[in-house]
Amino acid sequence: MSTATTSSAMDGVDSTSPSDRTLYERLGGSAAVEAAVEIFYNRIIADPELAPFFEGVDMKKQRRKQIAFMTYVFGGAGAYEGRDLYKAHKRLIEEQGLKERHFDLVAGHLQETLRSLNVPENLMDEAMAVVATAKPIIFGRV
Ligand code: HEM
Numbered sequence: 001m002s003t004a005t006t007s008s009a010m011d012g013v014d015s016t017s018p019s020d021r022t023l024y025e026r027l028g029g030s031a032a033v034e035a036a037v038e039i040f041y042n043r044i045i046a047d048p049e050l051a052p053f054f055e056g057v058d059m060k061k062q063r064r065k066q067i068a069f070m071t072y073v074f075g076g077a078g079a080y081e082g083r084d085l086y087k088a089h090k091r092l093i094e095e096q097g098l099k100e101r102h103f104d105l106v107a108g109h110l111q112e113t114l115r116s117l118n119v120p121e122n123l124m125d126e127a128m129a130v131v132a133t134a135k136p137i138i139f140g141r142v
Pocket residue numbers: 050053054057065066069081082083084085088089092098102103104106107131134138
């Protein structure tokens with residue numbers, strides 16, 4: 001009999017369930033993804049290397065788009081109807097010097113976000129593997 005000692009938006013995380021449940025469900029569904037995206041962008045805009053890319057960006061809309069995107073890529077309900085990731089970041093690469101190094105910093109913030117929400121290591125690895133697939137797309141290598 002285990003007793004929960006901490007409470008977070010990731011309550012409901014279940015790292016041992018059969019793989020017929022999507023990563024989205026195992027992470028804790030919409031509440032978990034919304035909490036993660038909130039913390040994720042707070043970290044990003046507090047990072048002096050990343051903040052300049054988000055100047056003038058409507059962060060409320062950005063959070064909504066990222067929630068839709070993560071819901072989709074983690075296998076949750078709904079369809080992703082945003083711009084494709086290559087087009088969405090093209091201007092940043094051509095005019096603002098977006099490099100793979102920045103991607104790695106962003107991925108690191110996502111990992112730290114999931115860690116702060118007590119997402120189990122194996123689920124975090126799964127989520128990070130999905131996010132890594134965005135890298136060649138953003139940089140036009142696929
Ligand atoms: C894990 C990798 C990433 C994912 C999954 C991701 C996802 C997204 C998504 C879904 C959008 C919205 C697209 C739309 O307009 O429909 C977006 C836009 C944007 N992303 Fe990313 N992104 C990633 C990496 C980065 C990095 C490394 C930066 C910069 C440091 C960045 C900066 C931006 C900015 C500034 C916008 C808004 C562009 C605009 O409105 O013109 N992203 N991203």
